[in-house]
Amino acid sequence: MRTPLVMGNWKLNGTKESVTALVNALKAPAAANPKVEVAVCAPAIFIGLVEQLAAGSALKYGSEDADIHNSGAFTGENSPVMIKEFGCKYAIVGHSERRAYHNETDEVVANKFKAIQAAGLVPVLCIGESLEQFEKGETNAVCEKQLKAVIDVNGIDAFKNAVIAYEPIWAIGTGKTATPEIAQNVHANIRALLAKYSKDVADSVQILYGGSCNAKTAYDLFKQPDIDGGLVGGASLKAPDFTTIIESATKAL
Numbered sequence: 001m002r003t004p005l006v007m008g009n010w011k012l013n014g015t016k017e018s019v020t021a022l023v024n025a026l027k028a029p030a031a032a033n034p035k036v037e038v039a040v041c042a043p044a045i046f047i048g049l050v051e052q053l054a055a056g057s058a059l060k061y062g063s064e065d066a067d068i069h070n071s072g073a074f075t076g077e078n079s080p081v082m083i084k085e086f087g088c089k090y091a092i093v094g095h096s097e098r099r100a101y102h103n104e105t106d107e108v109v110a111n112k113f114k115a116i117q118a119a120g121l122v123p124v125l126c127i128g129e130s131l132e133q134f135e136k137g138e139t140n141a142v143c144e145k146q147l148k149a150v151i152d153v154n155g156i157d158a159f160k161n162a163v164i165a166y167e168p169i170w171a172i173g174t175g176k177t178a179t180p181e182i183a184q185n186v187h188a189n190i191r192a193l194l195a196k197y198s199k200d201v202a203d204s205v206q207i208l209y210g211g212s213c214n215a216k217t218a219y220d221l222f223k224q225p226d227i228d229g230g231l232v233g234g235a236s237l238k239a240p241d242f243t244t245i246i247e248s249a250t251k252a253l
């Protein structure tokens, strides 16, 4: 039985005031839903604040990205070791916005995944197809290519301590959630691919759905057998909506 994980991805949003209010509001639902793991991934500059606010609570947190390097002349970057020092459990890697706006290739993503894991963080690997690829029926092929690139560099056992997030790009921030059936089919295919390497890994790895997962759509998604929670953008910025999503994960158990 896989533990559901509901993770917020705040992206480039927040102020000291809003972060404080949001983290404080999420501590109670995180505690009240003990069978669900709840986490928020924050812009790097807010991670220290989240660390202070979340101390002693059930709320876990992480970064939205990490550099490949741990130190050196890489102006503007945040290293996995630094992120770990601030108490993060997770680091998102390969989000489609990083792939698109920061030219992160499959190779870069695979190496970031390695650096994140080496620092003792759990990588949350995002994969997913564009609208054009979806319309051409290339969804599974795209996901397999993105996943294989990481397996080739890190090995299948690396997924014993990692999370996968399937995020169709056409659903991100558009309000067009993938139907539970579409998402379930892709998740099952991802698990089938992993099973070719290791049945243990395929059975144990958490596969989250992301892309307009919200208070209305979360329950039906989380009811699907291969969907183990959500990576939530917009709706994770509103405490009542994110709370409903956390509760949906408990209800769907």
Ligand code: PGA
Pocket (backbone or CB within 6 Å): 009, 167, 171, 172, 173, 174, 175, 210, 211, 212, 213, 231, 232, 233, 234, 235
């Ligand atoms: P969204 O974003 O929930 O706002 O669609 C999800 C994500 O990009 O992780």
